[in-house]
Amino acid sequence: MLDVAAPMEKPKTAGEVAQIVADAGSAGRKLEIVGGGTKRGIGAVRGADAVLSLVSLAKVIDYAPEELVLTAQPGVKLAALEKLVAAQGQMLPFEPPHLAKLLGAGGQPTLGGALAANLSGPRRIRTGAARDHFLGLQAVTGRGELVRAGGRVVKNVTGYDLSKLIAGSWGTLAVLTEVTIKVLPAPRTEVTLLMFGLDDRRAGEAMTAALRAPAEVSGTAHLPAATASRPPLGGEMAVTAIRLEGFEASVAARGDGLVTLLGRFGRVELLDAGHSREFWAHIREVEALQGGAGRLWRISVPPADGWRVGEQLGGEALYDWGGGLVWLQSEADPAQVRGVVRALGGHATLYRGEGPAFEPLSGPLATLTARVKAAFDPLGVLNPGRLGQG
Amino acid sequence: MKMPLPDAALIARKGQIVRALKRLVRGEGVVGDPAGLVPFESDGLSAYRQTPIAVVLPETTAQVAAVLAWCQANGVKVVPRGAGTSLSGGALPLQDGIVLGMAKFNRILEVDYGNRCAVVQPGVTNLAITGAVEADGFYYAPDPSSQIACTIGGNVAENSGGVHCLKYGLTTNNLLGCEIVLMSGEVVRLGGKGFDAAGYDLMGVVTGSEGLLGVVTEVTVRLLTKPQTARAMLLGFASVEAAGATVADIIGAGIIPAGMEMMDRPAIVAAEAFVGAGYPTQAEALLIVELDGPEAECAELSDHVADLAKTRGATTIRASQSEAERLAFWAGRKAAFPAVGRISPDYYCMDGTIPRRELPHVLSTITQMGLEYGLGVANVFHAGDGNLHPLILYDADKPGQLEAAEAFGADILKLCVAVGGVLTGEHGVGVEKRDLMGEMFSDVDLACQQRVKCAFDPDLLLNPGKVFPRLHRCAELGRVHVHRGATAFPELPRF
Numbered sequence: 090m091l092d093v094a095a096p097m098e099k100p101k102t103a104g105e106v107a108q109i110v111a112d113a114g115s116a117g118r119k120l121e122i123v124g125g126g127t128k129r130g131i132g133a134v135r136g137a138d139a140v141l142s143l144v145s146l147a148k149v150i151d152y153a154p155e156e157l158v159l160t161a162q163p164g165v166k167l168a169a170l171e172k173l174v175a176a177q178g179q180m181l182p183f184e185p186p187h188l189a190k191l192l193g194a195g196g197q198p199t200l201g202g203a204l205a206a207n208l209s210g211p212r213r214i215r216t217g218a219a220r221d222h223f224l225g226l227q228a229v230t231g232r233g234e235l236v237r238a239g240g241r242v243v244k245n246v247t248g249y250d251l252s253k254l255i256a257g258s259w260g261t262l263a264v265l266t267e268v269t270i271k272v273l274p275a276p277r278t279e280v281t282l283l284m285f286g287l288d289d290r291r292a293g294e295a296m297t298a299a300l301r302a303p304a305e306v307s308g309t310a311h312l313p314a315a316t317a318s319r320p321p322l323g324g325e326m327a328v329t330a331i332r333l334e335g336f337e338a339s340v341a342a343r344g345d346g347l348v349t350l351l352g353r354f355g356r357v358e359l360l361d362a363g364h365s366r367e368f369w370a371h372i373r374e375v376e377a378l379q380g381g382a383g384r385l386w387r388i389s390v391p392p393a394d395g396w397r398v399g400e401q402l403g404g405e406a407l408y409d410w411g412g413g414l415v416w417l418q419s420e421a422d423p424a425q426v427r428g429v430v431r432a433l434g435g436h437a438t439l440y441r442g443e444g445p446a447f448e449p450l451s452g453p454l455a456t457l458t459a460r461v462k463a464a465f466d467p468l469g470v471l472n473p474g475r476l477g478q479g
Numbered sequence: 480m481k482m483p484l485p486d487a488a489l490i491a492r493k494g495q496i497v498r499a500l501k502r503l504v505r506g507e508g509v510v511g512d513p514a515g516l517v518p519f520e521s522d523g524l525s526a527y528r529q530t531p532i533a534v535v536l537p538e539t540t541a542q543v544a545a546v547l548a549w550c551q552a553n554g555v556k557v558v559p560r561g562a563g564t565s566l567s568g569g570a571l572p573l574q575d576g577i578v579l580g581m582a583k584f585n586r587i588l589e590v591d592y593g594n595r596c597a598v599v600q601p602g603v604t605n606l607a608i609t610g611a612v613e614a615d616g617f618y619y620a621p622d623p624s625s626q627i628a629c630t631i632g633g634n635v636a637e638n639s640g641g642v643h644c645l646k647y648g649l650t651t652n653n654l655l656g657c658e659i660v661l662m663s664g665e666v667v668r669l670g671g672k673g674f675d676a677a678g679y680d681l682m683g684v685v686t687g688s689e690g691l692l693g694v695v696t697e698v699t700v701r702l703l704t705k706p707q708t709a710r711a712m713l714l715g716f717a718s719v720e721a722a723g724a725t726v727a728d729i730i731g732a733g734i735i736p737a738g739m740e741m742m743d744r745p746a747i748v749a750a751e752a753f754v755g756a757g758y759p760t761q762a763e764a765l766l767i768v769e770l771d772g773p774e775a776e777c778a779e780l781s782d783h784v785a786d787l788a789k790t791r792g793a794t795t796i797r798a799s800q801s802e803a804e805r806l807a808f809w810a811g812r813k814a815a816f817p818a819v820g821r822i823s824p825d826y827y828c829m830d831g832t833i834p835r836r837e838l839p840h841v842l843s844t845i846t847q848m849g850l851e852y853g854l855g856v857a858n859v860f861h862a863g864d865g866n867l868h869p870l871i872l873y874d875a876d877k878p879g880q881l882e883a884a885e886a887f888g889a890d891i892l893k894l895c896v897a898v899g900g901v902l903t904g905e906h907g908v909g910v911e912k913r914d915l916m917g918e919m920f921s922d923v924d925l926a927c928q929q930r931v932k933c934a935f936d937p938d939l940l941l942n943p944g945k946v947f948p949r950l951h952r953c954a955e956l957g958r959v960h961v962h963r964g965a966t967a968f969p970e971l972p973r974f
Contacts, residue, residue, distance in 0.1 A: 154731070156834050217652050220683060237920065238928070243864045244861070246687045246905055246908075247902045248920060249931055250686065251931070254679055254681070254683060254684040257679065258679055258680075274732075277733065335776065338773075338779045392595075434673065454668070457935070458681070463934070463957075464931055
């Protein structure tokens with residue numbers, strides 16, 4: 090965790106970032122890399138001598154709505170960016186969750202943080218993850234070198250796709266100093282279909298049925314009764330939700346088709362666009378499990394098996410991504426959680442509570458991973474211990 | 480294009496190498512005789528040919544692992560190959576290396592509609608995946624023009640695109656997992672059926688790595704549900720500028736078409752002469768815009784697109800009224816390359832991407848360059864995502880024309896980079912654009928990429944001579960010197 094006494098550096102240019110990292114390498118010091126600091130509690134950085142904050146690298150460098158690309162510094166706040174693109178009728182396609190409240194953090198999440206953690210919201214199932222919209226970067230590796238990779242256009246295969254590698258590396262390979270992302274037009278409208286009282290397995294079947302239909306579903310979530318009874322829904326029954334987005338006529342046509350298809354799962358109610366937006370913000374931010382005390386897991390599994398996570402581990406669950414993403418508040422032993430999830434072909438990350446956060450790797454994958462880390466950061470300057478692998 | 484100097488000692492060991500490989504892959508899986516090697520001498524970049532020491536055609540992951548481990552232990556270079564359709568020389572053999580052909584990995588292992596994915600072997604063709612699932616209403620989205628022949632393993636290596644990737648993404652956006660074998664023979668599984676995996680996104684960096692990091696032995700792809708309907712529109716314009724402005728207007732209206740293609744007049748004329756698709760041959764630019772989704776959506780959006788085109792002065796506006804007509808609209812575009820092949824003895828296809836706003840400037844500059852080189856050029860263009868395919872017309876039998884075409888192509892790619900674009904949108908760097916990498920990346924950038932190569936293949940035996948203009952030994956790249964109180968890494972090599 091954060092050493093409160095560690096001095097904080099706030100470089101204003103990429104060159105300053107490179108100097109700080111290079112100096113740390115020469116002096117054998119370690120750095121904790123932060124943006125808004127909201128995700129600092131996930132994965133403990135151990136033994137950092139200083140904090141390198143990117144809050145002063147917060148400019149939008151270029152935004153060309155008609156080109157569908159946006160280039161910005163990593164410290165730009167997600168909320169500000171969302172406002173900027175919304176003013177042009179566009180959106181961040183991966184619908185990044187902010188999670189500050191879930192994690193009990195005071196700051197505001199940044200674009201760089203969302204990319205470094207590869208965090209994606211409910212639209213992941215249709216539009217893709219953060220990594221899918223990460224087109225190019227400038228970053229400082231652990232060697233203190235300022236490098237560029239990728240490009241500023243939406244289609245590019247020139248050289249290795251280092252953006253993918255950096256996405257989800259949690260600041261352990263390089264410090265982002267500039268990123269280019271793909272943006273998309275925001276949907277004109279949306280509607281959500283709600284079903285009530287389904288058990289987890291049946292809800293999984295309903296979500297799968299919706300995803301197998303040619304309906305371009307852009308959100309599928311399930312809150313079991315215990316989770317649905319918490320704020321903000323405060324309902325009495327389990328809630329299963331399917332989101333459709335797009336042009337009005339299209340959403341209406343697809344909605345009609347799905348209502349018929351899902352009739353066998355019981356009554357289907359519709360949420361209008363405004364309420365639908367509110368509902369999916371709840372899902373994206375995992376609001377039902379905010380403020381809890383127990384361990385909170387983010388679990389990624391093959392979607393069709395999502396319901397088995399709750400069945401085998403108990404606790405309070407919130408299912409997103411058609412079952413592929415399970416937020417689980419559970420008192421189960423961490424080893425048991427990891428064992429169950431691994432057997433289902435997935436992995437678990439501890440977002441709240443004591444213990445190692447990230448899934449340990451083993452075998453050739455672990456040694457390959459260590460070599461990749463050494464390729465970028467041979468001296469272990471960046472976020473030591475964060476991924477639990479030294 | 481220069482390849483690394485072949486190692487004569489290795490070539491001299493051919494007999495021993497073939498015998499050793501035959502012990503690892505029994506039966507007909509090792510080709511060593513000169514006649515048998517001929518089909519493997521080249522890939523889709525057919526101006527280049529080299530005869531490898533041998534071709535190995537394994538059938539199991541264990542055989543791949545054994546072959547790679549043996550080659551690593553014996554210092555033998557390996558070029559992986561799918562169907563050999565690479566347009567950038569990604570599968571061009573090395574004279575002192577073997578080709579590892581993955582054609583026998585041709586089975587679809589599992590179709591899992593519950594998780595909307597398919598697990599396939601790398602030698603399965605791109606189109607065969609869709610073929611296996613379309614009766615159930617599914618398809619695999621990336622559709623490179625070679626999809627009838629190219630393999631999914633090759634698609635992973637090249638991160639292949641296609642006409643529908645503006646809306647549905649490249650290969651990398653449609654993968655869930657893969658199994659790769661490292662040069663050491665170690666087998667690593669990356670990803671699975673879930674939406675993300677533990678650890679670094681190594682699958683993300685393997686995708687598009689052009690066969691330099693590992694050999695793909697299994698792929699899990701996402702399956703999408705087929706749109707209910709699709710409608711294509713033909714829009715003719717009197718200028719490239721008007722067509723380009725229409726593209727911007729369409730995207731500005733919040734419409735992301737399933738496909739949005741542009742052809743310039745030489746391409747229109749060639750395609751029309753070849754297939755008679757009904758293209759307006761007087762137009763200076765033609766757009767094909769495909770909309771898909773429910774009928775109600777296609778109807779609404781095609782009206783909208785027609786209005787936008789009209790505002791920009793379109794001279795032709797037609798919407799397909801039947802599936803047959805939709806396919807006819809596409810027939811000319813899909814036949815554009817062979818159509819150009821009929822009007823010119825040879826053509827050379829480029830693949831840069833540019834910010835779309837630069838299109839008029841780039842096309843007029845290309846036309847000017849063509850005049851200077853004395854070579855014709857026809858342009859087809861994935862207009863939605865800015866991926867340009869100028870086809871340079873030349874005659875290889877005329878002395879100097881191939882060299883002129885290559886120089887012209889290099890100038891086009893430099894222009895793409897100069898206006899903020901990139902060298903290759905979907906065909907890969909390979910050998911073709913290798914020596915232009917310095918236009919886009921500094922030596923420090925390239926060294927960083929090459930260190931990733933070193934993490935996967937420290938002896939640089941997997942597909943060397945591709946992508947990187949110079950191969951630095953990994954020991955040299957890995958050096959880190961730290962001096963107390965000194966400036967940062969003064970001894971680090973800066974190339």
